[in-house]
Every structure is written in C-alpha cells, then in structure tokens.
Amino acid sequence: MDTQKTKEPQYQVIVEAATKRGVETFGLRSSESWHEDPKHLVFRLARYKFVAKMFSGREHVLEVGCGDAFGTRIVQAEVGKLTGIDFDPVFIDDVNARMVDRWKFDAKVHDMLDGPVPGEFDGVYALDVLEHIDPAQEKLFLKNSFAPLGKDGAGIIGLPSLESQPYASPQSKAGHVNCKSAPELKKLMQEYFHNVFVFSMNDEVVHTGFHKMANYVFAIGAGKRD
Structure with a gap:
C-alpha cells in the first residue's frame, strides 16, 4: 500500500514515522485527563519540565510515584539515566507495555513505605x-x-497547595489526604536537607509569588542531612 503524501513535503516524515512505528498512545492517567480536562495535561507536563531543568545534567535520577510516566520523558531528556517506581502494578504494567527503545528506562513496582530503592x-x-x-x-x-x-x-517534592483544595475536583479530594501550604512543605523538607528552596505554581507557570495564592507548590532540597 502506498504511503499517503502530504501537500508540504517537510511533513512527509511524520507520515512515514507513523507508518513505520505506529502512533504513540497516552498512558492510563494522561488519557483520562485528555478526555476529561485537556488543559490539566499541560499543567502536569509543565511540572515535569520544571524538574527537568532543575535536574539537568544529573547522572541518575529516581522518580517516586511515576504513575503512567507520561511526562517522564521530559526529565529523561535532561539526565543521564532515570528509574521510575510506583506502588501500583497497574501503572507499571501500563508503562512497560508502552515502552519504546528510544525512551527506555527502568520502571518497577516499589512501595516507598516498605524501604528505600536500592542503588545510588x-x-x-x-x-x-x-x-x-x-x-x-x-x-x-x-x-x-x-x-x-x-x-x-x-530532592524535589511537588504537590497541590493546601489553599487550593476548596477548588479541587471530587476525584482529587478523595485521594488528597496530606496537602500542605508552602511554609509547611519547607519546614518538612528542612528535616532532610540543609538548604530548601520553595516555588509557587499557578496552572503551568512556576514563580516566586505569594504562596497563599498558588494552586501548587514545589520544594527543592540540597545538602542532604546525615
């Protein structure tokens, strides 16, 4: 069967790539977001971009709670190696089923409450x-x-702010049992790092603005305590 030809030749590579390797699919969680609230996918990917730029040049990075790992490639592109873990086998099975050679990484089931991930x-x-x-x-x-x-x-921790919860969806509220304000997150992270830097986030924009108006907060820890 002849490959369909695009009217502008520079786009032909897109058709040829799809014919050769197929069209990539969303993960379980990202697919649902794209169906129910497409803009939320933009917010989530922007969080991964922030991590990617903060960790750019790192040798081996661990993602804790990777879910369907749809945004993981953004971090992969900036680091030497990445390992992803999640406590739910359903998500890890989904990740491994969609794995492609160019973006291959170790994805495995691990519950962080059971102990650390082996390695450094x-x-x-x-x-x-x-x-x-x-x-x-x-x-x-x-x-x-x-x-x-x-x-x-x-280390980087990102989570919805405590102040954002009155506006969260019923599905989000059902699982959100431990949201924090920026000062609370900073205080907690200071137990593990000598230096902690906090950022606010609204939609896809990360900034240093007033934390009580943020719907998401990040804390970056450096200088690990003994």
Whole structure:
C-alpha cells in the first residue's frame, strides 16, 4: 500500500514515522485527563519540565510515584539515566507495555513505605505523591525516598497547595489526604536537607509569588542531612 503524501513535503516524515512505528498512545492517567480536562495535561507536563531543568545534567535520577510516566520523558531528556517506581502494578504494567527503545528506562513496582530503592541517585523527585501519603507516614516516606541520595544529591517534592483544595475536583479530594501550604512543605523538607528552596505554581507557570495564592507548590532540597 502506498504511503499517503502530504501537500508540504517537510511533513512527509511524520507520515512515514507513523507508518513505520505506529502512533504513540497516552498512558492510563494522561488519557483520562485528555478526555476529561485537556488543559490539566499541560499543567502536569509543565511540572515535569520544571524538574527537568532543575535536574539537568544529573547522572541518575529516581522518580517516586511515576504513575503512567507520561511526562517522564521530559526529565529523561535532561539526565543521564532515570528509574521510575510506583506502588501500583497497574501503572507499571501500563508503562512497560508502552515502552519504546528510544525512551527506555527502568520502571518497577516499589512501595516507598516498605524501604528505600536500592542503588545510588543524585536526584530524587516526587510529583503529586506526598498528598496521597497519610501524615503519620510522611516522614517514613521521605526518609526512604531520599535515602539513596549521595552527598551531592538533590530532592524535589511537588504537590497541590493546601489553599487550593476548596477548588479541587471530587476525584482529587478523595485521594488528597496530606496537602500542605508552602511554609509547611519547607519546614518538612528542612528535616532532610540543609538548604530548601520553595516555588509557587499557578496552572503551568512556576514563580516566586505569594504562596497563599498558588494552586501548587514545589520544594527543592540540597545538602542532604546525615
């Protein structure tokens, strides 16, 4: 069967690529976002871009709670190697089923409450995860998450702000048991790092503005405590 020809020849490579390797698919979570609220996918990918730029040049980075890992490639493009873990086998099965050679990475099932991930990393990040952790277990979760960091490693935690919760969807509220204000997140991260830097985020824009008006907050930790 002849390949369909585009009217502008510079776009022909798109058709040829799709014919050769097929069209890539969304992950489980990203597919639902694209169907129900497409703009939310932009917000989520912007969070990954922020992590990617903060961790650019790192040798081996760990993503905690990768979910369907749809945004993981954005970080992969900036680091030497990436490992992703999630406690839910459904998501890891989905990630591995969609894995392609160009963007291959280690994706495995691991519950951070059971212990640290073996190995050593110079960057660890968790996006939209801490708010799902029972407050009574948050210190165990963070201790295990940051345990494999070397002395020059850095950690990033991103989560919806406490102030944003009156506007959260019913589905989000059902799982959000531990949202925090920016000062609360900074104080918590200071237990694990000597230096903590906090950023606000509204939609896809990261900034240093008034945290009480932010719908998402980031904390970057550097200088790991013993």
